[in-house]
Amino acid sequence: MKKILLLLVSVLFTLSSFGQSSISYSPVNTVTKVGDTLIMKFQYYKVDGEALTLGQFDFEYNNKLLSYISHQSMAPTGASFARNNWTGYKFNPKANSDEDDMDVQYTWWKDEAGNASYSTSANWSVERVTVQTSAAYTDGAEFVKYSFKLKDKFNSGYDNYNDIIKVNWANYQEADGTGIQTEKNPSTQSLSGIEGGNAGAFTINLKTANSTKTDYSYTIKNSSGQSVATGTFDESGQASVSGLENNVTYTAEANLAEDASYLDEVVTVSDLALVFAEAIGAGSGPSGGSTTFDYFIQDVMGDVVGDNDGVDFQDSYEILAYLQGVTSGNTNLITQDGQTEDYSGIESTYGAVANNTVTFAKSFTPIDSDASSKTIDLAHGLRGDVNFSHSWEPSVSSGEKATSAQTSSFRISSAAGTKYTQTETANIDLISEINDEGRVVFSINSEIEDMVGSQFNIVYDPNILSLENVIFDTGNEMTNFSNVIEAGYVRVGSFDQNVSSTVKVGTPYQLIFVPVEDISNASGLISFRVKEGVKADGTQINFIIQ
Amino acid sequence: MKKILTLLSLVLMMGCYQDDDLVTLYPDQEVPQSLQIKELIGIKLESTIVTDRVAMNVKLPLDGKYRIKIRHGMNNELISQEMITAGEGDNLLKVYVASLEKSGYVIQLTDEFHNILGNQSFVVN
Numbered sequence: 326m327k328k329i330l331l332l333l334v335s336v337l338f339t340l341s342s343f344g345q346s347s348i349s350y351s352p353v354n355t356v357t358k359v360g361d362t363l364i365m366k367f368q369y370y371k372v373d374g375e376a377l378t379l380g381q382f383d384f385e386y387n388n389k390l391l392s393y394i395s396h397q398s399m400a401p402t403g404a405s406f407a408r409n410n411w412t413g414y415k416f417n418p419k420a421n422s423d424e425d426d427m428d429v430q431y432t433w434w435k436d437e438a439g440n441a442s443y444s445t446s447a448n449w450s451v452e453r454v455t456v457q458t459s460a461a462y463t464d465g466a467e468f469v470k471y472s473f474k475l476k477d478k479f480n481s482g483y484d485n486y487n488d489i490i491k492v493n494w495a496n497y498q499e500a501d502g503t504g505i506q507t508e509k510n511p512s513t514q515s516l517s518g519i520e521g522g523n524a525g526a527f528t529i530n531l532k533t534a535n536s537t538k539t540d541y542s543y544t545i546k547n548s549s550g551q552s553v554a555t556g557t558f559d560e561s562g563q564a565s566v567s568g569l570e571n572n573v574t575y576t577a578e579a580n581l582a583e584d585a586s587y588l589d590e591v592v593t594v595s596d597l598a599l600v601f602a603e604a605i606g607a608g609s610g611p612s613g614g615s616t617t618f619d620y621f622i623q624d625v626m627g628d629v630v631g632d633n634d635g636v637d638f639q640d641s642y643e644i645l646a647y648l649q650g651v652t653s654g655n656t657n658l659i660t661q662d663g664q665t666e667d668y669s670g671i672e673s674t675y676g677a678v679a680n681n682t683v684t685f686a687k688s689f690t691p692i693d694s695d696a697s698s699k700t701i702d703l704a705h706g707l708r709g710d711v712n713f714s715h716s717w718e719p720s721v722s723s724g725e726k727a728t729s730a731q732t733s734s735f736r737i738s739s740a741a742g743t744k745y746t747q748t749e750t751a752n753i754d755l756i757s758e759i760n761d762e763g764r765v766v767f768s769i770n771s772e773i774e775d776m777v778g779s780q781f782n783i784v785y786d787p788n789i790l791s792l793e794n795v796i797f798d799t800g801n802e803m804t805n806f807s808n809v810i811e812a813g814y815v816r817v818g819s820f821d822q823n824v825s826s827t828v829k830v831g832t833p834y835q836l837i838f839v840p841v842e843d844i845s846n847a848s849g850l851i852s853f854r855v856k857e858g859v860k861a862d863g864t865q866i867n868f869i870i871q
Numbered sequence: 872m873k874k875i876l877t878l879l880s881l882v883l884m885m886g887c888y889q890d891d892d893l894v895t896l897y898p899d900q901e902v903p904q905s906l907q908i909k910e911l912i913g914i915k916l917e918s919t920i921v922t923d924r925v926a927m928n929v930k931l932p933l934d935g936k937y938r939i940k941i942r943h944g945m946n947n948e949l950i951s952q953e954m955i956t957a958g959e960g961d962n963l964l965k966v967y968v969a970s971l972e973k974s975g976y977v978i979q980l981t982d983e984f985h986n987i988l989g990n991q992s993f994v995v996n
Contacts, residue, residue, distance in 0.1 A: 379919055381992065405920040407996040409975040411945045435977060435990050440947035451945065453975050455994045457920050496992065501904070502915065756938070758954040786970040813970055848927070848939045848978075849967040852951040870949040871985050 345506045346374035348382050348427060348495045350514060353470065358520040359477045362394060365490065365514070367454065368467040369497075375505050376461035379498040380468055381454065382427070383434070385416055387489040388450045388561035389481040391473040396452075399467035404458035408469070412560040413536050415446035416493035427495035427507040434494050448482070450560050451493070459500075475519065476565070480528065480700050486516035527569045527691055531562035531579055532672045532704040535715040538562035540585045541705065545569070546576050569691055576687040579669040579705045589810055590855045591660045592709040594780035594818050597648060598859040599711045600627045601641040601824060617863065620724050621683050622676035623711045625668070629659045644709065648780065648816065650808025659709040662810070666708035668716075675704035676719035683724070712865060751858070753868040755781075757851045765790060765838040765847045769817075775860050776828045780818035782855035783836065787813035790838040790850055799833040802826035816855075824861055902928060902961045914939070914980040914989040920996050921968050929955070929962045929980055936983040941966075944975030944992065954983075968995045 346369065353364040369380055386393075398406040418424045419433035434442040443451070454469050456462075478486065491513045497505035531541055538558045545554040545566060553575065558564045569575065602617040603624075618624060618636075627636040629643050639655075646653040647661065658666045670676075670685030677684050692698045706716035719725070754770040769781060785792070795807040795817060803819040803826060810816055817836065819828050838851070858866035905917050906928035917926040931937060934957070941951040950971065955964070966978060973995050980989040 381919065381994075405918070405996070407920045407994040409944070409973075409994060414945055435992055436987075442947070443945055453944065453994070455920055455975075457918060501907070502909075755949075756952045756954050784970050786967055788969065789967060844965070846939070846953060846955055846964040847967070848953045848964065849924075849941055849951055849971060852941070852971055870952065 345508050346371055346377065346497055347508050347510050348380075348492055348497075349510045350384070350490065350492060351511075352514070352516075356475050356516060357518060359475055361475045363391065363473045363475055363516070365471045365473070366399075366467050367469050367471070367492075368399075368465060369462050370510075371462075371464035374497075374507075375499050375503070377497050377505060378458055378461060378500045379496065380456045380462060381497075382468070382492055382495040383416070383451060383453045384490060384492040385414070385449050385451045386473065386491075387448055387483070388412060388559070389448045389563075390476050390478060390483060390486055390489050392476055392559040392561070392563075393450070393452075394472040394474055396472070397470045398456075399469055400456045401458060401460070401463075401466070403460075404456055406469075407455040409453040409455075410450060410560075412450040412538065413445055413447055414443040414451045415449040416443055416451065416491075417441060418493070425508050425510075425512055427492070427509050428497070428504055430494035431496045431504075431507075435496075447561070461500075475516075476563070477521070477526065477528075478519075479521070479696070486519050488513040488515055490514035526699070527566040528700040529558070529564045529566060529577060530700065530702045531558045531564070532675075532702050532717045533562070533579075533706075533715065534713055534717060535581070537585070537587070540582045541579050542582070543577060543579050543703065546578075548574055571691050571693040574688050574690045577669075577671075577689065577701060577703055578667070578687055579703050580667045581665045581705070581707065583663055583665050585665075587715075587854075588660055588662045588665065589814075589816075590782060591707055591715045592644060592647065593712075593714070593855055593857060594648065594778040594820055595712045595714070595857055595859045595865040596627075596709060597641065597644045597820060598778050598824070598863060599623070600629075600636055600644055601820075601822065602863055603627060603636045603711075604638045604641045605824070616726055618711070618726055620676055620719050621678050621726060622668070622706065622719055622724055625683050626706060626708055626716070627711045629657050629709050630655055631658045645804070645806075645820065645822070648808075648818065648820075649804075649806040650810070650816070660707040660715075668706040668708075669703055672702035672704040672717070672720065674721055675717065676706075676724035677721045678723050747863075748865040748867055750867050750869050753856070753870055755853055755856070755870055757847050759844070759847060763840065764793070765840060765844075765850065767836040767838065767851050768832050769834040770832050771828065772830050773858060773866065774827060774830055776858040776866065777824050777826065777861045778818065778820035779828050779833070779858040780816065780855055781834065781853060782810075782814070782816050783851060783853055785813050785815070785838065785851045786849075789840060789842055789844065790847075791841055792836060793839045794837040796835040796837065797833065798829060798831060798835075800826060800829040803828060827861070828858070902963065906961075906963065908961070912980075912988050914978060914991055916966065916978065916991055916993055919992065920994050921966070922996055923969050924965050924967045925993070927964045927966050927978070929957065929964055930989075931957055931959055931962060932988075934958045937988070938979075938981045938983065938985065939964075939966075940979040940981060941971070942977045942979060944977055944994075947977075950976065966993075971995050 400406040674686045704717040710716045757767045797805045807817045856868045908930045
C-alpha cells in the first residue's frame, strides 16, 4: 500500500512539474565580436498547460554591454501587442523563492512588493512585452524578437558577457483570467567568445540627472570648428564614435532635443525658490559674496534673462511669470517646451572657475598609447534648472562656493556645510471624485505646515473634461498661479515672494471639471506629473501619494 | 402562495433598501464574461492592452467608499487616484487612459484607508 501511495505521489509530482508552461529565450544568430547585432527570440511553450490568451513578461538587459536597436512583434494576426521599456532599473526577485518560477515572481511584483520589486540601477534596462489574443496561443509560437548591438566591455565595469539578459517574471493567463503556472528557460542568457572592441572606437558617456538619455545628441568638432561626428546617445547615455584620429584635439558638446515631452517640468517652484533666495542674498557671482547657491554654475544657469550679470530679482520675477503663464516682455532663456539652452563640458572640469569665469571645457585628445584617453565623460545642464533636477551637479572643487560665503537668511536655517539643493519627502493626498452636481472635483489635500511654495502639473483628458474653475485656499499671503500650458495640461501652485508665509494646510487647491460626456466615474481622467513643494529653508519637498 | 411569497420578498427587499447616495452603476446590466471576477472581492479590466478607455469591474464586499489607484508599472509611483462610492458586488465602471503616457501600469482597488483589495497590470498602447 505504501509503495502504491508513493508511486501515486511521484506520478502526481511529475505531472505537476511537467504541467507548467514556459517562457523560453535564446539567440537567433551567433555573435562573435563587438558591434555585432544580437537577435533574441522570446517564445511560448505550452507543454501540457492550459490555453494561453494573455502573455506578458518582463526582462532586463545589461545596457553597458548591449544597446537596444529594435524589436519585432511576432504576435499572430489580430492579436494586440505592446512593448514598454524603462532604463535605470533592475528587478529584485522575491526572497527565498525560485527565481525561475515566473508566476510566483509576477505575483510578487503585482501584489506583494510595492516599490521594492525594482531598484534603480544605471547599468540595467527593463523591457515589458504584452500579447493579448482571442485565440489560444500556439505551442512554440514566438512573442517577439529583439535586436541589440553588442558593446565593448572595455570601461564598462564588466569582465565578461555573463548573465546579460534575464527574464524577471511572466503573466500567462487563460481567457477567463485564470493564471497559468510558468517557468523560464534558461535562468539567464550569457554570451561567450566575444572578441575585443574596435581599437579606433571612441566612447562618450553622458552625465545628466535626466533619466531619458536617448533625447540627447552629441557633436564633435575639429580645431577649425567643423563638425566631424554627430549622433545620439543610447539608453545608457553612451555613444560610440568612430573615425577620430589620434593626437588630434577635438571638442565635444551635448544638446537636449527641444521637443522632449518633459521640458515643462524642468524649471519649477523649487528653482524659483532658489533664485529668489539668491536674489534676496544680493550680489552673488563668481567673485563671491553672500549667496545661497552651492556652485558658481548656478549663477549662470539662474541668469534666465541672459544679461550675464548673475542672478537678480529680474531673473526671479521672470521665472515666477513663467510659472504663472504671464508674458513678461523679456525674451527669457528658461528651459521649457520647445526651448532648451544647453551647457556641456568635460565632467572633470564642468563648471570650474578660472579668472572669475565659470568654464565649460570641451576639448580632448585621443592618444593611441593611452586607453583612458579614448573615453570622455560629458556633463550637461539646462538654463533655469538651478536645483539640477535634469542637469548634472558639478564635482569639480573650484566650482563649489565656500560655505562661509553662504550667509543669506535661507542658508542660515540649514546645517553648516549642507548642500542647499537637498530634498525631503512628505505625504500628500491627491484625489478626484464626482460630486452631487456631476462635476469632477480634483482635490489636493495637504497637512504640510512649512511650505513657502508648491507646484502641481496636472494632466486631464480635454475630450472628456472641461476645466471650469480652480479654487485656492492657501492663505492670504501667497501668490497663487494656475495656467493651462496646453489643452489638457494645467500648472497650479503658490509661492510667497517674502519666503516667510506658508501654504495653508487642509485643501489648498481644488480643480473643478465639467464632463462633456456622460461618465459614471473618472478613473484615469486626471493624473499628476510635477508635484513638489519647497520649504522656507530651501529644502525641496517631493510629495509621496499613498 | 407563490405570489404571496414573491410580494413578501419584495416588501422585505424594499424595507432593507437604504436611500443614501451610493452610486449603483448600471444596476440592471449583467456582468459580461470578460469582466467576471471569481473571488468575492477584486478588480478586473476587460483588456490588458488599452488604447483609449476600457471597461472595468470592481467587485466590492460592502457598500461604501473605495479608492481606485493607477500606479506606474516600474516604480509603483501613484499616477492617478479616484474615490468612488459604490455598492456591494459587481460595479461596472470605466478606466480612461487617453491622457496617460504610453507605458505599463497597475490598477489597484483599495478601501478608503488604503488597504489593498485587488490589483491588475495593464498597458497603455
